[in-house]
Amino acid sequence: MKTLRIKQISVLFIIILTLIPAGFVHAHKVIIFAWVEDGMIFSESHFGSKREAKNCSIRVLNGKGLLVHKGKTDEQGKYSFKIPENIDSGLVLHLDAGTGHKAHWKISENELRNNPSNDDIKTAMETKAKLEENPSLYKIVTGVGIIFLLAMVLKFIKKRRKKSD
Amino acid sequence: MHISEGILSGQVLSAGAVIAVAGTGIGLKKIDYDKIVHVAILASAFFVASLIHINIGPASVHLILNGILGLLLGFAAIPAILTALLLQSIFFQFGGLTALGVNVVIMAVPAVLVHYLFLPLLGKSSKLNFTAGFLAGFFSILFSSLLLGVALWFTDKNFFETSLAIIMTYIPVMIIEGVITGFCVTFLLKVYPEIIPKKL
DSSP states (O other), X not given: OHHHHHHHHHHHHHHHHHHHHHTTOOOOSEEEEEEEETTEEEEEEEETTTEEOTTOEEEEEOTTSOEEXXXXXXXXXXXXXEOOXXXXXXXXXXXXXXXXXXXXXXXXXXXXXXXXXXXXXXXXXXXXXXXXXXXXXXXXXXXXXXXXXXXXXXXXXXXXXXXXO | OOOOTTSSOHHHHHHHHHHHHHHHXXXXXXXXXXXXXXXXXXXXXXXXHTTSEEEETTEEEEOOOHHHHXXXXXXXXXXXXXXXXXXXXXXXXXXXXXXXXXXHHHHHHHHHHXXXXXXXXXXXXXXXXXXXXXXXXXXXXXXXXXXXXXXHHHHHSOHHHHHHHHHHHHHHHXXXXXXXXHHHHHHHHHHOGGGSOOXX
């Protein structure tokens, strides 16, 4: 009877925890996406794919890691600026969204000098889509499955130790 | 609450990793054979809770549930939190593998603290069960915010402002987690009182 109750509670918990949140979850990681257009660098920053990263600081570093520009995102999480002069390397835009949340986006030297090709745009959009991807139910269930698998391994080890004692 | 990669210095990351490994070792040793399933259930809750979001001002925060893990598991919460954070890092890209140790310390140390602070209140009455749950949920986030402030202090060198900003951001989460932990503990103790750990 006791075992049955434990099993029932376990199943109930797992169902609630895996299925219900899956309907409204979204990725928490902060993301910055940037591209070059007409001598300007445009950027968009947000948490997952839903919420804009407002008033967050952006630092732009060159290939040597030196600061070449800095600014802040607006209410839409956007920030744009003219490509800094005398740049001889690619740039990395670092977004600081506070409380330990950071993200970066690399722009190659080639992208800064030439207009991006269709392939460049396609690759960038694919990277952006991948970053914005929300956690799937499959990943959630797999994660919970791994936790229980590890628990079973621990149970097995403890059981063997008990027997050998 | 997860610190991303590339923020903290090597020394802080190493210190976090050492504490996390030591804590995990103690936790694994202290897990009672019959309670392993409880640890797995609560670790799963922690793993999924991070996907439930609350938008506060410019920040985006999520549920953590380290209070309920700590209250009901004690030291066993450390390996549970380590496993859940590792999986969050792999599957959802929260935090990062190099910052895993520090993130474990930030979330698991307060969990163990609330266990020793509020476990004596459990099992006496329904009201006290809720109070213990609320306090565990509330203070675990408060302590985690302080530890997050300490970890970031090594980068910002501005402990007071950093900690204050973090605590202000997390006050609503402290209240929400307190209420959720209170209700969960009350419910669990009604349907399955065996989940209460042995008294200290």
